Amino acid sequence: xxxxxxxxxxxAAVLALVLAVTPLSQIAFLPALAALIFGGIALYISKQKQxxxxxxxxxxxxxxISLVLTTYKAVFNSAEMGNTEELELKEEASVEDSKHIxxxxxxxxxxxxxxxxxxxxxxxxxxxDLEGLLDK
Amino acid sequence: MLSSAQFAQNTSIGIGEKLVFTAxxxxxxxxxDIAQVTMETGQVKTSKATLLHLKCTAATxxxxxxxxxIRDLYESYVSPTSLTPYLYKRDISEGNYYKFMQYTYxxxxxxxxxxxxxxxxxxxxxxxxxxxKINGGTKDIVATIYHIRNLDIxxxxxxxxxxxxxxxxxxxxxxxxxxxxxxTITTALGKxxxxxxxxxxxxxxxxxxxxxxxxxxLTADANKVPVYAKFKIPVGNGELKIKSATGxxx
Numbered sequence: 602x603x604x605x606x607x608x609x610x611x612x613a614a615v616l617a618l619v620l621a622v623t624p625l626s627q628i629a630f631l632p633a634l635a636a637l638i639f640g641g642i643a644l645y646i647s648k649q650k651q652x653x654x655x656x657x658x659x660x661x662x663x664x665x666i667s668l669v670l671t672t673y674k675a676v677f678n679s680a681e682m683g684n685t686e687e688l689e690l691k692e693e694a695s696v697e698d699s700k701h702i703x704x705x706x707x708x709x710x711x712x713x714x715x716x717x718x719x720x721x722x723x724x725x726x727x728x729x730d731l732e733g734l735l736d737k
Numbered sequence: 738m739l740s741s742a743q744f745a746q747n748t749s750i751g752i753g754e755k756l757v758f759t760a761x762x763x764x765x766x767x768x769x770d771i772a773q774v775t776m777e778t779g780q781v782k783t784s785k786a787t788l789l790h791l792k793c794t795a796a797t798x799x800x801x802x803x804x805x806x807i808r809d810l811y812e813s814y815v816s817p818t819s820l821t822p823y824l825y826k827r828d829i830s831e832g833n834y835y836k837f838m839q840y841t842y843x844x845x846x847x848x849x850x851x852x853x854x855x856x857x858x859x860x861x862x863x864x865x866x867x868x869x870k871i872n873g874g875t876k877d878i879v880a881t882i883y884h885i886r887n888l889d890i891x892x893x894x895x896x897x898x899x900x901x902x903x904x905x906x907x908x909x910x911x912x913x914x915x916x917x918x919x920x921t922i923t924t925a926l927g928k929x930x931x932x933x934x935x936x937x938x939x940x941x942x943x944x945x946x947x948x949x950x951x952x953x954x955l956t957a958d959a960n961k962v963p964v965y966a967k968f969k970i971p972v973g974n975g976e977l978k979i980k981s982a983t984g985x986x987x
Contacts, residue, residue: 624800627767680759680770683799688808692792695826696781699790699814702824702841703783 603646607656610639614663621667626674629667636664747820749887749961751986752789754778756962759980760795764973772797772807774977776882776963778984781814789817791879807831813879820884825849825877835862840869840877840904847871851907871909875902885914885953886961890932900939911939917949919957924964924979930957931964950974959987 613636620629640660647654758774772795779790795809809831814824825840837854853865876884881903888899893916901912917933931954950969955961962985966977 624798624804625762625769627769628764630767631765678800680773680798681800682773683797683802683806685796685808688794688796688810691808691810691828692794695810695812695828696790699812699824699826700781700783702839703781703788703814704785706785706823706841 603643603650603652606639606643606646607660610636610643610660611656611663613639614660614667617667617671618663621670621674626671629671633664633667633671636660640664747789747818747887749959749986750778750789750791750820750883751984752778752780752817753984754986755981755983757980757982758977761976761978762973763976768976770798771801773980780817787817788814788823789820790814791883793879793882805832811879813877813883815880815883820876820880820887822876822880825879838906844873847873849904853907867907869904869907869909871904872902875904875909878903878905881912882963885934886955886963888914888961890916890934890955890961891957913937913939917952920954922954922965926962926964926979926982929954929964931955932957932961960985 613632617629617631617633617636620626620632640657643660644654644657646652647657754777756776758776759770760772760774761768761770763769774793774795777792777794779792781788781790791813793809793811795807797805797807801807807830810826810828812824812826813822815822821842821844822840823842825838825842827836827838829836835856837852839852840849841852842849847870849869849871851867851869853867854862855865856862881901884901895916895918898913898915901914903910903912913936915935915937917935919930920933921928921930923929934953934955935949936951936953950967952965952967953963954965955963962979962982963977964979968975968977
C-alpha cells in the first residue's frame with residue numbers, strides 16, 4: 602500500500618513539475634495537490650510502520666518546487682503579446698491583394714446600393730414621403 | 738424566429754470598430770490566457786464599389802509562442818449595407834501547420850470559387866482550386882458572426898431559433914442560434930445587460946454539447962457587442978472575454 606502511494610505521489614509530483622515549466626503552469630496546482638495527498642498518506646504509513654521516508658521527502662520536494670514556480674509565474678507573468686509584426690505585414694499584403702481580386706469581380710456581382718452616391722440620392726428622395734406619412 | 742430579413746440594413750456594425758478579446762482555457766476553475774483575438778472593421782474602396790472589410794485575428798501570447806505559435810487571420814469583404822460577402826480569406830499558421838483558404842462568391846450562380854493553399858511535408862506550397870455550389874444566403878464564418886450581431890434580437894422571444902448556412906473548408910454547414918434570454922454580466926466594459934445566445938452545429942461533432950455549452954453574449958443595445966463567449970471542448974472549456982471596444986457605431 603505504501604509503495605502504491607509513493608509511486609502515485611512521484612507520478613503526480615513529476616507531472617506537476619513538468620506542467621509548472623510549461624505555459625499551462627496554473628494547471629500544475631491539480632497534480633501538485635494530488636502529490637501532496639499521496640505523499641501525506643505514504644508519510645503516515647511510513648511513520649506507523651517505521652519505514653524509510655526518503656522517497657516521501659522527494660515527493661514533497663518536487664511538489665514544493667512546482668508550487669513555488671507556479672505561484673511565481675501566476676503572480677509575476679502577465680499576458681503579453683508576442684511579436685505580431687509578421688501578421689501585420691500579412692494583413693497589409695492581404696488587403697492589397699484583395700483589392701485586385703475585388704476589382705476583377707464583375708460589376709453585376711456587386712449590389713448597386715453599395716455606391717455611396719446612390720445611397721445619398723435614395724435618402725433625400727424618400728424624405729418627403731416620410732414627412733407626408735407623419736402629417737397623416 | 739429571430740428576425741433577419743434577407744435585405745436587412747446594417748444597424749450595428751460601423752467602420753473603424755475594434756474589439757479586443759482574451760481567449761482562455763479553463764479547466765476545473767483554473768484559467769490560463771492563451772491568445773488575443775481581435776475583430777476589426779474597415780473600408781475598402783475599389784473603382785466599382787465600397788466594401789466593408791471584416792477582419793479577425795488571433796495571436797498567442799508571448800509565453801505560448803515557443804510551444805505553439807498561432808497567427809491566424811480571417812477576413813471577409815462584405816456589402817456595408819446588407820453584409821453580403823464577396824470575398825473571404827483565411828490564413829492560418831498554427832505551430833508547423835499552414836493553410837490558406839480563399840472564397841470568391843458568385844451570388845448569381847450560387848457558387849464560390851475556392852482556392853486552398855497548403856504546405857506539403859517538404860515545406861513547399863501547393864494550390865487546390867475548386868468551385869463549390871452553395872445555397873442562397875450562405876456566408877463564411879466571419880460574415881456570419883457579424884450577421885448574427887445584426888439580427889433584430891430585441892424582437893425575438895425566449896427560445897426562438899434561427900439557422901444559418903455557413904461555408905467552411907469547402908463544406909456547407911448549418912449553425913443554429915437560439916435566443917436563451919437576457920442576462921446581466923460583468924465585463925471589462927462594466928456591467929452589461931446581454932442577449933444570451935446558444936450556438937450549435939447541426940450534424941457535427943464540434944460545438945455539439947448541450948444547449949448551454951456554447952454561449953455567446955451580445956450587449957443588449959444597438960451595437961450588440963460580443964462581450965463573452967463560452968465553448969465546450971473535450972477537456973475543459975474555452976472562453977473569449979472582451980478586453981476593449983472602440984469605434985462602435987452607436
